[in-house]
Amino acid sequence: MNTVSTPLRELSEWAATLTIGDIPDEVVTQAKWCVLDLMGVSVAAAGDEAITRLIAAERKLDDSAQARVLIRGERFSVPVAARINAFAASLTELADNVAVHANESNIPLAIAHGEHHGTAGEDLLVAVVVGAEVARRLHDVYYDTKKSERDFPIGVPSALNTFGSSFTAARLLGAGPGGMFDTANVALNLIASALETSVLTGSMLKPMLFGGWPASAGYTAAVYASQGLTAAVDSLESPSGGWLHGAAQSWNTDEFTRDLGSRWELQRPDRKRHASCGFSHAALDGVLELSHANVSSSSLDQIDRIEVRLFPFGAQTVGGPAEGITTSNAAKFNLRYLIASALQSGGVITMKDTDETIIPTRLADPEFQSLMGKVSVERDSNITLASRFSADVSMVLADGERQTTFVQHARGKGTNQLSKAEINEKYTGLAAPVLGDERAEQLRSAVDELQSLPNVSSLVDLLVLP
Structure with a gap:
């Protein structure tokens, strides 16, 4: 097997060995705020008819009982529950734009896996940080020179979110550097044909292309790799059909490791006030x-x-x-x-x-x-x-x-960040009408202390109505 060091291998080693102590406190704090924000927008969408249709469709495909759909409580396998909850997060157009749309996939995936496996809050936060960072770094590798939608009609968020989610999942599954690298290559082969035209027309499938499908595909990639079901080790750059050859005119894989560990995507997150693109x-x-x-x-x-x-x-x-x-x-x-x-x-x-x-x-x-x-x-x-x-x-x-x-920067973006009070206000306005004031406040308090939470299934208990 070719084990020559490459930027992707270095990124995989970093993702597999990162600890909570390696992450600056401000980044951990922003990750918790991202979880809170994502929960608010997911809860607000829970009653949408599109989710009812999706649950009915998914039930024909899956009858597992590993993880719950938020608010409604139906049980599915981890990848299906993640897919439904990520669809809900994307449906409102209020989820953050961290690493384009990475948290729409990463956080629902982490919560679904965490409920089934009893993941600690600290481990969930590390996995969320890893997923956002990796998705952003793939963006920086090729986005500036990506091909037009006429030449490569695959929506950017689908690719970035699948890649980022695969690292989130591999991290939660305890993958080492080699397993993380294998996961990355499998994920590149599982990126869906998420056509840009469906995004531009505002189709009903759009929330699935941005959030749902990448979450489940990323999780699938990590599970496949953990069981030895691997892909070509040069799936990224191979001149014989590597993913980047289809996606871009040129690229720079050094962006995978530039300032790795000192520059963080969550140092300046991108959050939304308006429920729109x-x-x-x-x-x-x-x-x-x-x-x-x-x-x-x-x-x-x-x-x-x-x-x-x-x-x-x-x-x-x-x-x-x-x-x-x-x-x-x-x-x-x-x-x-x-x-x-x-x-x-x-x-x-x-x-x-x-x-x-x-x-x-x-x-x-x-x-x-x-x-x-x-x-x-x-x-x-x-x-x-x-x-x-x-x-x-x-x-x-x-x-x-x-x-x-x-x-230059809409409120919530760049140098015009939302305050914690504004994030709390947004979350409460979305979650309290569904959860009730008391339960919404209990959930907010739990997320504020997520780093010390022994088992994230207690979050899901608050996110499912009795």
Whole structure:
């Protein structure tokens, strides 16, 4: 077997041997906040009809009883429970964007495995940190030179999340450096054909492509590798069909190990206030800033037009036409709909704004239609890849006055982080209506002490209604 040292082997050794003491306290704290945030958005989605359909479909495939679906309590095997819970996390569009969308897969997987195996909170936190870090480092290896969706139509989050989740799972399964490396190669072979078109159209399958399937595929990869069911050791870079040859024009695998152990993805996490695609957040913050300064919610007719300029792929993702918004997912990916909703409410986009019972009413409202029609979304080649979530927003008033703002970091991103109080407020607002105030507070307190929790199944006990 070829055991020549490579950056991927070095990353695998780091992931297998990392201890809680190796992780800076600020990163451990941010990991706990990510768990709390993820639980809030998962709980809020638990009653969605899409999850009911998914559970019915999964029951035809699996009758195990290893781990529970959050809130509802149905039992499935670990990978299926992880798949359902990760689907729920992704459904709201409120889960964080750490390492693109890694925690949507990593945390549900870790909780499902942890319930079945009695994992300690400290071990879960290390596994979550590992998964986020690994997913981000694969991103940095190739994202800047990735092929277009025409040449390689596989959605980026599916690849990153499968890879990251496989490391989370291997860590929880106790893999050594060799087993971690084998897991990575198996995972590269199990990345789903998550077509970009299904993401861009806001299809019902999108939450599965971002969260659910990568969670179960990553877990499967780790279990396969643990039983000696391995893949080609050069599945990443082989000129004869290695994954990177399909995904990118060029790449730099040194990014796997650059500043490893001193630079952490969770030192500056990426969290969401708006229940919508991440590419919409800076624009929404900009529109709210300008509208609060220049018009009132009772005089929106003062707005002549709103011009939004985004990173080209961002404009493609959320800049679709005003027509044809028939599903919640489609609304969450349509900036015109989102801006009109934000202007009418005067605040952040909530899950209610894109509820499928609300959409027809809003689209039938002449004022709402007028607001949507005033919004233009353009591609701006001057917004670089490094600033791809920023937005240049102009509001032109009826008297011709133009007000402009450039939002580099939406609230929750980059240097504009949410405080712990804001994270608590977001979590409580999502979880308390479902769990009740007392249970939601018990869960929040337990996550704050997650590092000392002997068995994470006690978290699931709080996350399943009696």
